[in-house]
Amino acid sequence: MNGASAANPPALPDPQDRDFLLGLYGTMVLIREFEERVKFLFLEGTMPGTIHQCQGQEATATGVCAALHADDWITSTFRGHGHALAKGLTVQEMLDELFGATTGCCKGKGGSMHMGNMAKGMVPGIAIVAGGIPLAAGMALAFKMQRTQQVVACFFGDGAVAEGAFHEGVNMAAIWQLPVVFVCENNLYGASTRIDKVMKNPRISDRAAAYGFQGETVDGNDVLAVHAAARRAAEACRTGQGPVLLELLTYRRTGHSRRDACHYQAKDEREAWFSRDPITRFATQLLARGDITPADLDAIKARIDSQITQGVELAKQAPQPTLADLTTDVFA
Amino acid sequence: MKRQGIAEALRDGIAEEMTRDERVFCIGEDIGVPGGWGGAFTVTLGLAEKFPGRIIDTPIAELGFTGMAVGAAMMGMRPIADMQYGDFLFLASDQLINNAAKMRYMSGGTVKVPMVMRAPIGATGRGSQHAQSMERYFTGVPGLKVVAVSTAYDAKGMLKAAVRDDNPVMIFEHKLLYGSKGARAEPGAVDATSEIPDGDYTVPLDRAAVRRPGTDVTVLGWLLMAHFAAAAAGTLAAEGISAEVIDVRSLSPIDYETIGESVRKTGRVVIVEEGPKTGGVSAEICAGIMERFGDHLQAPVVRVASADVPVPFTPILENAYRPDAARIAQACRDLAGR
Structure with missing residues (x-):
């Protein structure tokens, strides 16, 4: 009824497997290159709307989604392009959506902030801060009542922790031990406001203990650490020991939205985080393991760039809605 | 049953x-x-x-x-x-x-x-x-x-x-x-x-219900006001004023088909709403009637609603706040006389 498979889900791939690791790397590069191209298109003025981007945070979406099964779900936010790509939405359906085409994942009615695909386990992004938290708890309640083995990973930022919806949603998930992995991408800034201005205890994973469940802070720029933590969390949820709160420490390389130049981010802070860039770090690890050569890395990037270039050309010519589409899709 | x-x-x-x-x-x-x-x-x-x-x-x-x-x-x-x-x-x-x-x-x-x-x-x-x-x-x-x-x-x-x-x-x-x-x-x-009834039944979510047929004035209400409107219609009947009472029931969407049939017949409309007059559902219904059936009206639409104040506690003020059958009946009398 929600895409659940009847049998137990297939085992996830061996996290040491070379193809699996290259897959993680490819997804992170895909997210980075997608976001860079979208930024270009936005500044160029050919793409309508606004954008909230995730350059620098590629390891969180990639590591978490790789720990989920195809019939597991995610909820996302206004900063959801990375989550969508990691959950298996195609470059084309996303670019088409950004260009407002009827071939987009939401027929051009969602746009950047509401990216999603119900056939791929991603509900449309929820652009009200923390709005996805009670929603994810309700999805998990459904899984529990339907006796499926499914899990929902609920992405939100550090800013969401200040919302009442966070408190209400995690509390109910806790008292009913619901299968939700609460994934807080702590990038240190809620829009332009740094977390030390808005929370006395900046260690967000500590919140879990207050509600009586497990929380963990993880290096969110280390895709393997994220992945391992997300696997443990998802497994805990599947065995009735949910929910779990994962705080993933990461950093946004670009503005909160649109033309934000990030003047509120200190130079030394930016440099420190840029030196821990998740893609560069993982590439270094893969090279050290001998899994890949520098030429392979270039080839991956070139392949992705060409895929995106082709996608943009198609999206620019994709069919736009007619005026008759204005009033459809309001009611089921 | x-x-x-x-x-x-x-x-x-x-x-x-x-x-x-x-x-x-x-x-x-x-x-x-x-x-x-x-x-x-x-x-x-x-x-x-x-x-x-x-x-x-x-x-x-x-x-x-x-x-x-x-x-x-x-x-x-x-x-x-x-x-x-x-x-x-x-x-x-x-x-x-x-x-x-x-x-x-x-x-x-x-x-x-x-x-x-x-x-x-x-x-x-x-x-x-x-x-x-x-x-x-x-x-x-x-x-x-x-x-x-x-x-x-x-x-x-x-x-x-x-x-x-x-x-x-x-x-x-x-x-x-x-x-x-x-x-x-x-x-x-x-x-x-x-x-x-004993068996299974449903009631549509988009239809108003005519609670009492009448010919002189259409009275629209819902919830408690539908009951008060019916009581007012009883009083008016004794005075020779025939009020048609419609329980709007479906507030979104609004059933303008049922409402329109009545408005075309009576040409006079009173909308009753519990809740402050300003910004209420009755304003929407009034506008909807004007757009659709304005030519059939013999007098401007009248609203009977609560005062534009928070709901008071003390009974004397609460009763003064909320429309009652007497206020509804008086609005109908005034309108029917025009």
Whole structure:
């Protein structure tokens, strides 16, 4: 009824497997290159709307989604392009959506902030801060009542922790031990406001203990650490020991939205985080393991760039809605 | 066939839907506590024993449990959420307005949110924050269906139709109409009992109901005001004024077909609303009538509504605040004389 498979889900791939690791790397590069191209298109003025981007945070979406099964779900936010790509939405359906085409994942009615695909386990992004938290708890309640083995990973930022919806949603998930992995991408800034201005205890994973469940802070720029933590969390949820709160420490390389130049981010802070860039770090690890050569890395990037270039050309010519589409899709 | 009040009829309706469809469940505050109330107005009394695990008592977290209902509905369940007092809908409105109502549209028609939100309203001696007429805040939200039930027959039939509908449906109930007998009967309660058929039935969510036919003036109301309008019509009949009383019932969408038929006949309209006059549902209905049937009007539309003040506590002021049968009858007399 929600895409659940009847049998137990297939085992996830061996996290040491070379193809699996290259897959993680490819997804992170895909997210980075997608976001860079979208930024270009936005500044160029050919793409309508606004954008909230995730350059620098590629390891969180990639590591978490790789720990989920195809019939597991995610909820996302206004900063959801990375989550969508990691959950298996195609470059084309996303670019088409950004260009407002009827071939987009939401027929051009969602746009950047509401990216999603119900056939791929991603509900449309929820652009009200923390709005996805009670929603994810309700999805998990459904899984529990339907006796499926499914899990929902609920992405939100550090800013969401200040919302009442966070408190209400995690509390109910806790008292009913619901299968939700609460994934807080702590990038240190809620829009332009740094977390030390808005929370006395900046260690967000500590919140879990207050509600009586497990929380963990993880290096969110280390895709393997994220992945391992997300696997443990998802497994805990599947065995009735949910929910779990994962705080993933990461950093946004670009503005909160649109033309934000990030003047509120200190130079030394930016440099420190840029030196821990998740893609560069993982590439270094893969090279050290001998899994890949520098030429392979270039080839991956070139392949992705060409895929995106082709996608943009198609999206620019994709069919736009007619005026008759204005009033459809309001009611089921 | 049996005679029931709204609370009992809703209870039976919920039980029948839960028996028919295992995806249906209830979620809200104090709705299934053993030895408890079955919700603030007894609607779910005894259902927790009958349906273990499917009457879910939540913390006092209106935003949270409303969001959970939305999420569960998106995953194929059919939740009936219970808002203890309608006034608390302000806390839950982000999930209702930003998520439940918009998911279908912003997903390009791929998400379904088949949830029901029940909420009691009405000024009933509880002061300003357990009294407001909340329907006005939701009727202008595309993606939500909004109904108001004033009889036990409608309450059961519309509840069932709402549960079976694939969209979010808000059902407004009135605290003075749940039942005029029993432990939780309210002072000032009005008899809203109906003969309830034995078999399954539904009542459409988009049709008004003509409660009393008439020829001189059309009186539109819903919830408690539908009853007061009927009482006023009785008084007017004795004076030779024939008032047609329509229970608008479906507040979004509004059934202009039924309303229009009456307006064309009478040419005179009084709209009665509990809740402040400014910004109410009656303003929308008035505009809708003007646009559609303005040429048939023999006099401007008249509204009878509450004062533009918070709901007062003390009975003398509460009674002065809310329209009653006498005020409705006087408005009809004035209009019929024009």
